Amino acid sequence: TVLVVDFGAQYAQLIARRVREARVYSEIVPSTMPVAEMLAKDPKAIILSGGPSSVYEEGAPGIDRALFEAGVPVFGMCYGFQLMAVTLGGRVDNTGAREYGRTPLAVSKSGSTLFEGTPDNQSVWMSHGDACSAAPEGFTVTASTDVVPVAAFENDEKKLYGVQYHPEVMHSTHGQQILEHFLYRGAGLAPSWTTGNIVEEQVAAIREQVGDKRAICGLSGGVDSAVAAALVQKAIGSQLTCVYVDHGLMRKGETEQVEKDFVAATGVQLKVVDAQERFLNALAGVSDPETKRKIIGREFIRVFEQAQAEIIAEGGADVAFLVQGTLYPDVVESGGGTGTANIKSHHNVGGLPDDIEFELVEPLRQLFKDEVRMVGQELGLPDEIVQRQPFPGPGLGIRIVGEVTKERLDLLREADAIARHELTAAGLDREIWQCPVVLLADVRSVGVQGDGRTYGHPIVLRPVSSEDAMTADWTRMPYEVLGRISTRITNEVPDVNRVVLDCTSKPPGTIEWE
Numbered sequence: 001t002v003l004v005v006d007f008g009a010q011y012a013q014l015i016a017r018r019v020r021e022a023r024v025y026s027e028i029v030p031s032t033m034p035v036a037e038m039l040a041k042d043p044k045a046i047i048l049s050g051g052p053s054s055v056y057e058e059g060a061p062g063i064d065r066a067l068f069e070a071g072v073p074v075f076g077m078c079y080g081f082q083l084m085a086v087t088l089g090g091r092v093d094n095t096g097a098r099e100y101g102r103t104p105l106a107v108s109k110s111g112s113t114l115f116e117g118t119p120d121n122q123s124v125w126m127s128h129g130d131a132c133s134a135a136p137e138g139f140t141v142t143a144s145t146d147v148v149p150v151a152a153f154e155n156d157e158k159k160l161y162g163v164q165y166h167p168e169v170m171h172s173t174h175g176q177q178i179l180e181h182f183l184y185r186g187a188g189l190a191p192s193w194t195t196g197n198i199v200e201e202q203v204a205a206i207r208e209q210v211g212d213k214r215a216i217c218g219l220s221g222g223v224d225s226a227v228a229a230a231l232v233q234k235a236i237g238s239q240l241t242c243v244y245v246d247h248g249l250m251r252k253g254e255t256e257q258v259e260k261d262f263v264a265a266t267g268v269q270l271k272v273v274d275a276q277e278r279f280l281n282a283l284a285g286v287s288d289p290e291t292k293r294k295i296i297g298r299e300f301i302r303v304f305e306q307a308q309a310e311i312i313a314e315g316g317a318d319v320a321f322l323v324q325g326t327l328y329p330d331v332v333e334s335g336g337g338t339g340t341a342n343i344k345s346h347h348n349v350g351g352l353p354d355d356i357e358f359e360l361v362e363p364l365r366q367l368f369k370d371e372v373r374m375v376g377q378e379l380g381l382p383d384e385i386v387q388r389q390p391f392p393g394p395g396l397g398i399r400i401v402g403e404v405t406k407e408r409l410d411l412l413r414e415a416d417a418i419a420r421h422e423l424t425a426a427g428l429d430r431e432i433w434q435c436p437v438v439l440l441a442d443v444r445s446v447g448v449q450g451d452g453r454t455y456g457h458p459i460v461l462r463p464v465s466s467e468d469a470m471t472a473d474w475t476r477m478p479y480e481v482l483g484r485i486s487t488r489i490t491n492e493v494p495d496v497n498r499v500v501l502d503c504t505s506k507p508p509g510t511i512e513w514e
């Protein structure tokens with residue numbers, strides 16, 4: 001394991017992904033974790049991430065010197081670099097030498113483990129106010145910029161490395177190579193983390209956890225629950241029953257797809273529960289997004305408990321486990337022990353009630369979305385399932401801004417079906433990560449149709465491009481396609497007289513509106 005120590009910005013996740021792209025397993029830990037605890041995880045290398053603080057600020061996160069003395073190779077980036085510098089006796093000052101964005105870096109490669117085989121001049125992504133003016137004793141300075149004399153240093157003997165910039169971002173042209181040099185040359189690791197190992201490891205872990213008990217798995221039709229179910233099915237076969245809750249918040253045609261395509265692909269035992277009334281009743285009168293998410297999460301569990309009771313009553317053995325397709329970004333974004341802010345309660349993590357009666361099986365908890373897709377492929381799931389765009393567990397319930405009602409759901413389902421159809425027809429499914437279609441149910445605007453005045457609701461299109469949903473940009477999709485979607489929705493969906501485009505990146509906007 002490579003530990004990525006998170007100093008509180010968005011960088012740690014990206015670093016962890018990049019390490020895995022180098023086929024080395026990585027995990028994120030909060031910077032507040034005691035060093036002894038980090039070392040107890042027996043890491044083969046440690047990476048210190050960037051962060052928003054200044055090393056001299058009061059209350060700025062620090063790191064115990066022992067981390068650098070344990071014989072574990074360490075790579076500091078940005079804040080992590082500066083922290084390494086000051087902790088080991090170098091100097092970091094607020095020199096006014098700020099650098100933000102793309103910056104030319106001059107590299108001195110003689111004897112450098114990180115930069116060997118890369119160009120003398122390369123473009124890197126900087127984001128710092130303080131600067132390192134003297135490297136700690138025993139370190140060689142291996143790069144500089146016009147503004148900072150010490151932009152990278154190495155102590156090859158002690159296996160300590162640092163760079164002032166962000167090698168994990170795309171704009172650092174040789175960033176991935178430098179990270180790989182640290183992992184392979186500096187830390188002596190081999191690129192051996194593959195989807196084959198993930199499947200093997202998870203199958204073994206699931207068998208061990210579940211034993212001869214039974215498990216149920218909630219299927220949503222989405223990629224994550226499908227891959228989780230397929231993994232567990234591979235591990236424990238007929239001890240698994242999948243439950244599909246039709247909560248009425250699904251998109252058009254989705255229920256049929258799960259009932260037919262998924263079962264055909266995997267051969268799982270499937271139980272379909274019609275819970276539309278129940279969810280609508282529970283959501284009646286609620287417009288607050290977090291409350292909606294909590295209610296949906298809670299009702300899900302209740303329905304599962306009922307399904308469990310029924311399966312037991314039908315003569316099955318003890319159902320003790322609940323399989324969930326929780327992903328690593330869900331865990332981290334829900335504040336899963338990393339000290340980062342709780343941005344939203346994802347329904348399968350933070351939204352769980354306290355009195356849950358199942359033990360959870362979460363075989364995707366350590367994986368990023370692209371890894372989940374690779375695992376799905378490895379398990380032989382068809383492309384239509386594995387490459388499907390993400391859809392949130394709370395479904396259309398969090399795509400209606402305002403109260404959720406049957407009428408509004410039907411209306412949104414129609415609009416969503418039109419948008420999806422046109423995007424697919426235009427061949428945009430790969431380019432667009434996902435395109436939430438949102439109904440602003442509490443907003444009305446004046447329009448004119450035929451000869452009459454209308455006073456209807458707007459529909460928002462939110463097409464985004466992303467690698468992992470952690471960050472996203474709005475997709476610059478062709479005007480003609482936007483025009484076709486707009487015309488069709490306003491013509492075909494009653495009570496909708498306006499279609500608007502959400503052109504906000506993430507951050508600052510999240511992908512979903514709630």
Ligand code: XMP
Nearest residue numbers: 346347348390391392393394469510511512
């Ligand atoms: P946000 O809106 O946080 O969404 O930018 C990031 C990704 O997560 C999906 N999403 C969810 N998925 N349960 C899920 O399984 C949820 O509660 C949930 N909320 C958001 C969203 O569609 C996007 O892909």
